[in-house]
Amino acid sequence: xxxxxxxxxxxxxAITGSGLHSDxxxxxxxxxxxxxxAALPRSLTVLxxxxxxxxxxxxxxPSELEDPTPYLLDGEFVLTAGLPFxxxxxxxxxxxxxxxxxxxxxxxxxxxxxxxxxxxxxxxxSACRTHQLTLVQxxxxxxxxxxxxxxSQLLESGNARVFRQLADTNRQLMRAVLxxxxxxxxxxxxxxxVPVWAQLFGADGxxxxxxxxxxxxxxxxxxxxxxxxxxPMLKRLxxxxxxxxxxxxxxxxxxxxxxxxxxxxxxxATLGALMLGTDKPLTPAQNSVVSSVVGLxxxxxRQRTSGSLAPSQLATALLLHPETLTAGSxxxxxxxxxxxxxxxxxxxxxxxxxxxxxxxxxxxxxSADGPVRELLQWRRLFDTKMVELTDYGFAAVTRLKVDDALxxxxxxxxxxxVVGDPTEMAGLPTAYQRAGALRSRVQASGESVRVDDVxxxxxxxxxxxxGTMLASRLLGPVLAQEPDRRGSLLRVLKxxxxxxxxxxxxxxxxxxxxxxxxxxVNALAELLDMDLGSAQVRAELWIALQYVDGAGDDVLQxxxxx
Numbered sequence: 001x002x003x004x005x006x007x008x009x010x011x012x013x014a015i016t017g018s019g020l021h022s023d024x025x026x027x028x029x030x031x032x033x034x035x036x037x038a039a040l041p042r043s044l045t046v047l048x049x050x051x052x053x054x055x056x057x058x059x060x061x062p063s064e065l066e067d068p069t070p071y072l073l074d075g076e077f078v079l080t081a082g083l084p085f086x087x088x089x090x091x092x093x094x095x096x097x098x099x100x101x102x103x104x105x106x107x108x109x110x111x112x113x114x115x116x117x118x119x120x121x122x123x124x125x126s127a128c129r130t131h132q133l134t135l136v137q138x139x140x141x142x143x144x145x146x147x148x149x150x151x152s153q154l155l156e157s158g159n160a161r162v163f164r165q166l167a168d169t170n171r172q173l174m175r176a177v178l179x180x181x182x183x184x185x186x187x188x189x190x191x192x193x194v195p196v197w198a199q200l201f202g203a204d205g206x207x208x209x210x211x212x213x214x215x216x217x218x219x220x221x222x223x224x225x226x227x228x229x230x231x232p233m234l235k236r237l238x239x240x241x242x243x244x245x246x247x248x249x250x251x252x253x254x255x256x257x258x259x260x261x262x263x264x265x266x267x268x269a270t271l272g273a274l275m276l277g278t279d280k281p282l283t284p285a286q287n288s289v290v291s292s293v294v295g296l297x298x299x300x301x302r303q304r305t306s307g308s309l310a311p312s313q314l315a316t317a318l319l320l321h322p323e324t325l326t327a328g329s330x331x332x333x334x335x336x337x338x339x340x341x342x343x344x345x346x347x348x349x350x351x352x353x354x355x356x357x358x359x360x361x362x363x364x365x366x367s368a369d370g371p372v373r374e375l376l377q378w379r380r381l382f383d384t385k386m387v388e389l390t391d392y393g394f395a396a397v398t399r400l401k402v403d404d405a406l407x408x409x410x411x412x413x414x415x416x417x418v419v420g421d422p423t424e425m426a427g428l429p430t431a432y433q434r435a436g437a438l439r440s441r442v443q444a445s446g447e448s449v450r451v452d453d454v455x456x457x458x459x460x461x462x463x464x465x466x467g468t469m470l471a472s473r474l475l476g477p478v479l480a481q482e483p484d485r486r487g488s489l490l491r492v493l494k495x496x497x498x499x500x501x502x503x504x505x506x507x508x509x510x511x512x513x514x515x516x517x518x519x520x521v522n523a524l525a526e527l528l529d530m531d532l533g534s535a536q537v538r539a540e541l542w543i544a545l546q547y548v549d550g551a552g553d554d555v556l557q558x559x560x561x562x
Contacts, residue, residue: 030056030057030283031056031057031151031154031155032053032054032055032056032057033052033053033054033055033056033057033077033107033108033134034053034054035154036057036077036150036151036154037053037136039150039154040142040147040150041142043139043141043142044110044136044137044138044139044142045136045137046134046135046136046137047120047125047128047135047136047137048125048128048129048133048134048135049134050108050128050132050133050134051132052107052108052134055075055107056075057075057076057077057107057151058073058074058075058076059073059076059077059151060076060077060079060147060148060151061076061077061078061079062078062079062080062144062148063078063079063080064080064081064083064084065084066084066093066097067097067100068101069100069101069103069104069106072104072105072106073105074104074105074106075105075106075107076105076106076107077106077107077108077109077110077147077151078101078106078108078109078110079109079110079112079138079144079147079148080109080110080111080112081111081112081114081115081116081117082111082112082116082117082121083116084097085097085117085121085124086116090121090123090124091123091126091127094121094123094124094126094127095123095127095130097124097127098124098127098128098130098131098133099127099131101133102131102132102133106133107134108133108134108135108136109128109133109134109135109136110136110138110144110147111124111135111136111137111138112138112140112144113137113138113139113140114140115140120135120137169189169193169289169292170292172189172192172193173186173189173292173293173296176188176189176296177296177299177300181209182300183200183208183209183297183300184209184211186209186293186296186297186300187200187209187210187211187293188211189293190211190289190290190293191211191212191213192213193286193289194213194276194278194282194286194289194290195213195278195280195286196212196213196254196276196277196278196282196290197210197211197212197213197225197254197255197276197277197278198210198211198212198274198275198276198277199227199230199274199275200272200273200274200275200297201227201234201272201273201274201275202271202272202345202383203238203270203271203272203380203381203383204381204383204400204403204405204406205231205234205235205238205405206400206403207227208272208345212254213254225250225252225255225258225277229250230258230260230275233246233248233258233260233275234260234273234275237260237261237262237270237273238262238270238273239270240262240270241268241270242268243264244262245259245260245261246259246260247259247260250277252277253279254277254278254279255277255278255279256278256279256280257277257278257279257280257281258275258276258277259275259276260273260274260275260276261273261274261276261290261294263294263297263298263301264298265298265301265302265376265380266302267376269376269380271298271301271302271380272297272301274293274294274297276290310339310340310342310343310385311339311343311385311386313339314336314339314340314343317335317336317339318336324336325425325426326426333425336425337425340352340386340397340425343384343385343386343397344383344384344385344386344397344398344399345383345384345399350399351399351422351423351424352397352398352399352422352423352424352425352428352431353397353398353399353400353401353402353419353420353421353422353423353431354395354396354397354420354423354428354431354432354434354435355382355395355396355397355398355402355417355418355419355420355435356390356392356393356394356395356417356418356420356432356435356436356439357378357393357394357395357396357410357415357416357417357418358392358393358415358416358418358439358442358443359393359414359415359416360411360414360415360416360446361414362443364414371389374389374394375387375389375394378394378396379396381406381409381410382396382398382400382402382406383398383399383400384396384397384398384399384400386398392439392443393415395432395435397428402417402419402450407419407448410448411448416442416443416446416447416448417442417448417449418435418436418438418439418442418448418449418450418451419435419448419449419450419451419452420432420434420435420451421434421450421451421452431451434451435451438451438454444469467543467544467546467547468547470540470543470544470547471544471545471547471548473544474528474540474541474544475490475528475541475544475545475548477527477528477529478490478493478524478527478528479548488520489520489523489524489527490545490548491510492506492510492517492520492521492524493521493524493541493545494545495509495510496517496521497538497541497542497545498542501532501538503517503518528541
């Protein structure tokens with residue numbers, strides 16, 4: 001049975017989810033035809049060079065069969081003493097023989113001069129030239145066994161060198177994982193060992209770290225391809241499931257081949273992606289390094305979103321020594337900052353945000369997947385381990401700015417958010433309170449809100465939806481009047497409240513007699529059934545009026561008419 005291996009390009013440079021190709025014939029290191037010929041005795045003569053010196057050799061195979069191809073692998077060096085050419089019909093026989101070898105992917109043919117021939121037959125040399133097969137003349141003083149032994153030794157030494165390099169690389173990767181910035185250090189170590197640029201993306205689609213190789217040809221830019229150009233490829237990675245690799249090509253320097261690996265959780269949720277770019281296909285050994293880096297990055301992101309020692313250490317420190325946060329020494333505060341940075345994915349100095357989530361439909365049942373899966377979902381989306389499930393929904397501490405794309409993703413899940421403003425570690429309790437003050441507004445309006453966008457006044461905090469409800473409730477009897485009377489009463493009430501209940505000042509503003517103002521205000525008190533002498537009542541009415549005044553001080557409309 002023929003056992004031809006995959007072609008050189010697909011086998012030696014395959015990019016798979018696990019790094020190395022699964023075919024058992026692929027090796028970490030490859031001895032090329034040129035390297036092999038250079039290592040052989042000088043008495044061997046290359047009669048025809050087909051220009052394939054860079055092709056990797058798989059094996060050296062002696063054979064005297066007329067058709068050895070069913071027993072060959074692609075890329076073999078076939079040795080023959082010429083037995084297939086002893087019979088008549090030499091030219092046709094040589095043509096057919098060489099054509100079969102070339103079709104089988106043989107890299108070169110070695111012809112031994114003893115015991116059957118004292119020179120390579122002309123018709124065999126002609127056939128090799130016609131079909132572009134490298135032909136090597138082997139003198140009788142060089143046994144075929146010596147040639148096979150030389151290939152084995154070259155292959156063994158090459159693989160030993162590669163294994164030493166991989167061992168050194170693995171040690172460097174382990175040091176990177178244990179560093180203060182493991183993701184950045186891992187990408188830096190990768191770029192030192194593999195000629196690629198690398199960009200690491202989080203589940204939110206933002207670049208978390210980047211690095212690029214420096215070689216004899218100069219430095220490949222770490223952002224050789226702008227993140228925006230990678231978005232279509234990134235979306236495919238983040239939206240898919242299972243082991244996979246996305247590939248593309250860009251005209252930018254170092255980007256003829258761009259491939260991306262998803263970073264997956266144990267539940268096969270995509271937690272991020274690693275994008276790599278290069279101009280040349282990677283060797284199996286280089287793919288092995290990439291595979292190791294992908295695995296380590298997955299471990300890091302899984303720790304960040306599902307498990308780590310940092311949150312428990314932080315919780316223990318704050319439970320036992322709560323005063324540290326406000327009165328701790330610099331060293332103690334730095335320890336807390338480091339633990340927090342490990343828990344929310346980022347640097348010690350990065351800004352923090354408190355995010356509170358409530359269900360858009362308060363009557364909707366809780367997730368059928370249970371609280372653990374829900375907790376892991378928020379950890380993944382907000383790239384943090386600092387998440388709690390609450391009676392109103394959830395609260396999280398994150399480094400993310402929570403852009404519109406992430407906000408839409410959360411809202412599509414049936415949730416609405418209060419996104420806090422940036423703060424430092426000591427400001428988190430206050431930031432939580434500010435976010436909590438807006439939660440009722442989100443629940444009433446069904447719309448997410450950012451603390452940064454809110455005007456910190458009663459009307460700003462109350463929001464349009466709640467304010468309109470307040471106006472309808474407090475001013476209902478007035479708003480139910482005929483348009484002319486409604487407008488007149490609202491103008492009097494707003495002017496009187498605006499002048500702090502001063503009759504003369506109100507009369508001047510309205511151009512009315514003070515007694516007319518008094519009668520109108522008394523009529524309003526009866527209509528609303530309220531004590532307008534109460535400061536609280538006046539304050540509530542003033543706030544309610546802000547939501548029926550849509551066109552200035554002189555035109556007042558009810559919420560139903562707007």
